[in-house]
Amino acid sequence: AEVHYHDFIVQATPVNKLCKTHNIITVNGQFPGPTIEIRNGDTLVVSVVNRAQYNVTIHWHGIRQMRTAWADGPEFVTQCPIRPGGHYTYRFTVQGQEGTLWWHAHSSWLRATVYGALIIHPKEGNNYPFAQPNREFPVILGEWWNQDPITVVRQATQTGAAPNISDAFTINGEPGDLYNCSSQSTTTFPVKPNQINLLRFINAALNDELFVSIAGHSMTVVSADASYTKPFTTSVLMLGPGQTTDVLVTTNQPSSRYYIAARAYASAQGVAFDNTTTTAILEYDCGCLSNSIKPAFPTLPAFNDTATATAFSRQFFSASPVKIPSPVTDNLFFTVGLGLLPCQPGRTCGGPNGTRFSASINNVSFVLPQSFSILQAHHLGVAGVFSADFPPSPPIQFDYTGNVSRALWQPVPATKVYRLKYGAVVELVLQGTSIVTAENHPIHLHGYDFYILAEGFGNFNRATDTAKFNLVNPPLRNTVGVPVNGWAVIRFVADNPGVWLLHCHLDVHITWGLAMAFLVDNGVGELEALEAPPEDLPPC
Ligand code: C2O
Numbered sequence: 396a397e398v399h400y401h402d403f404i405v406q407a408t409p410v411n412k413l414c415k416t417h418n419i420i421t422v423n424g425q426f427p428g429p430t431i432e433i434r435n436g437d438t439l440v441v442s443v444v445n446r447a448q449y450n451v452t453i454h455w456h457g458i459r460q461m462r463t464a465w466a467d468g469p470e471f472v473t474q475c476p477i478r479p480g481g482h483y484t485y486r487f488t489v490q491g492q493e494g495t496l497w498w499h500a501h502s503s504w505l506r507a508t509v510y511g512a513l514i515i516h517p518k519e520g521n522n523y524p525f526a527q528p529n530r531e532f533p534v535i536l537g538e539w540w541n542q543d544p545i546t547v548v549r550q551a552t553q554t555g556a557a558p559n560i561s562d563a564f565t566i567n568g569e570p571g572d573l574y575n576c577s578s579q580s581t582t583t584f585p586v587k588p589n590q591i592n593l594l595r596f597i598n599a600a601l602n603d604e605l606f607v608s609i610a611g612h613s614m615t616v617v618s619a620d621a622s623y624t625k626p627f628t629t630s631v632l633m634l635g636p637g638q639t640t641d642v643l644v645t646t647n648q649p650s651s652r653y654y655i656a657a658r659a660y661a662s663a664q665g666v667a668f669d670n671t672t673t674t675a676i677l678e679y680d681c682g683c684l685s686n687s688i689k690p691a692f693p694t695l696p697a698f699n700d701t702a703t704a705t706a707f708s709r710q711f712f713s714a715s716p717v718k719i720p721s722p723v724t725d726n727l728f729f730t731v732g733l734g735l736l737p738c739q740p741g742r743t744c745g746g747p748n749g750t751r752f753s754a755s756i757n758n759v760s761f762v763l764p765q766s767f768s769i770l771q772a773h774h775l776g777v778a779g780v781f782s783a784d785f786p787p788s789p790p791i792q793f794d795y796t797g798n799v800s801r802a803l804w805q806p807v808p809a810t811k812v813y814r815l816k817y818g819a820v821v822e823l824v825l826q827g828t829s830i831v832t833a834e835n836h837p838i839h840l841h842g843y844d845f846y847i848l849a850e851g852f853g854n855f856n857r858a859t860d861t862a863k864f865n866l867v868n869p870p871l872r873n874t875v876g877v878p879v880n881g882w883a884v885i886r887f888v889a890d891n892p893g894v895w896l897l898h899c900h901l902d903v904h905i906t907w908g909l910a911m912a913f914l915v916d917n918g919v920g921e922l923e924a925l926e927a928p929p930e931d932l933p934p935c
Pocket of ligand 1: 501637839841
């Protein structure tokens with residue numbers, strides 16, 4: 396195993412898109428940021444220097460961070476932010492994970508532009524458990540604003556309104572041919588005829604789930620969230636923000652240009668979203684294409700095609716049978732959804748009927764501590780930063796996906812964690828609600844992968860729905876799409892001590908409070924305990 400050293404300089408960089416130039420926050424002046432490539436078993440040491448005028452942290456999305464919660468990154472959860480002029484070195488070892496993950500800023504909405512691919516190759520001398528590709532490409536889907544994303548979120552939090560939607564979707568940072576002033580810079584993937592290509596899709600968009608298709612080519616899914624899957628062939632992918640999907644594409648079509656296109660899957664009713672389409676070009680590198688050959692366009696599902704999104708997610712299985720953790724010690728039931736709160740005095744609020752938007756899990760709307768991190772407070776025994784009384788089930792039961800009364804629309808803001816013993820076997824029902832609007836929520840858990848045992852529509856019914864659990868070969872993921880007006884059940888072993896955020900990966904929802912944290916105790920002995928905090932952990 397090797398140790399890889401990287402320097403990340405966080406800085407403001409002028410970038411021109413959609414006919415306008417403005418400063419965005421980047422790493423090393425690159426957008427998207429640098430791709431990191433390592434092998435399973437390697438150690439990564441990334442020194443981050445903050446030369447921007449905003450606080451920043453970096454999160455290694457999907458990395459298990461065994462005993463190194465200090466390197467996880469969410470601001471005010473595992474660390475205080477790196478202040479302007481400050482620095483922090485993230486140091487962790489990848490254990491047993493292979494495939495595509497990514498890194499992104501975990502402060503305010505900085506991840507809009509601060510992100511990059513994190514590729515974990517098999518151990519030295521090992522092959523992929525599928526046909527060996529001739530070429531590999533990261534394909535990062537993102538969103539672009541003509542405004543500074545921090546301004547967008549500030550406007551939204553100050554008015555309690557929905558934020559402005561993005562001005563473009565992007566592939567590897569480029570909006571592509573269908574947008575103004577963008578065709579010269581459209582991302583192109585050069586491929587050779589009759590070869591196998593591994594495309595590593597990452598959805599880094601802030602607030603949109605995305606459908607993706609490639610004209611004339613089918614895709615064979617082989618991995619998701621850095622876990623191998625039972626291969627299946629599809630003409631369309633759907634990725635929630637945070638999710639990754641690796642596919643094999645064989646260039647068995649006539650030499651030409653083909654669009655890779657992505658656009659939103661908008662499961663919510665009546666919610667504004669960017670309805671434009673981003674494109675990149677799969678270009679047969681045969682030395683035979685004239686410039687005048689226009690790429691062919693794929694068929695993409697309609698923005699509200701829940702049937703296609705659902706059919707896609709139901710094709711995921713682990714590559715081989717797994718040993719399901721059992722028996723369950725902690726049976727949890729979390730509602731995930733939106734809510735409305737009264738306007739603060741003296742403010743004009745942008746929500747319906749003068750309210751402001753909020754979101755919650757079990758009616759608790761998560762509030763980040765402002766001057767301390769939860770992990771540091773726990774480690775040092777500082778009282779008053781959080782309380783450990785997060786409810787294991789909703790405080791009131793109701794028809795979650797029905798016509799919910801307005802009286803249930805008031806989440807309670809608080810900083811609460813749910814405490815787990817080391818080694819606890821957790822089964823968690825994630826139940827979507829129809830409060831304000833029903834929506835598909837991509838729920839991400841830090842520090843763990845989990846098995847998705849089942850998902851369905853309506854209200855989860857323990858008496859009948861447990862029969863639907865896949866206890867043989869469920870997919871292992873770090874982000875699950877809880878279906879619109881539906882539920883998903885996940886299971887994991889709490890074998891990683893620390894404080895681990897669970898949240899909706901639509902940033903607008905985390906801003907409104909759709910988050911909570913698990914506090915996992917140390918086990919017995921040094922190997923089951925959180926490591927000591929690094930000396931350069933940013934001061935609070
Ligand atoms: Cu990819 Cu808490 O995030």
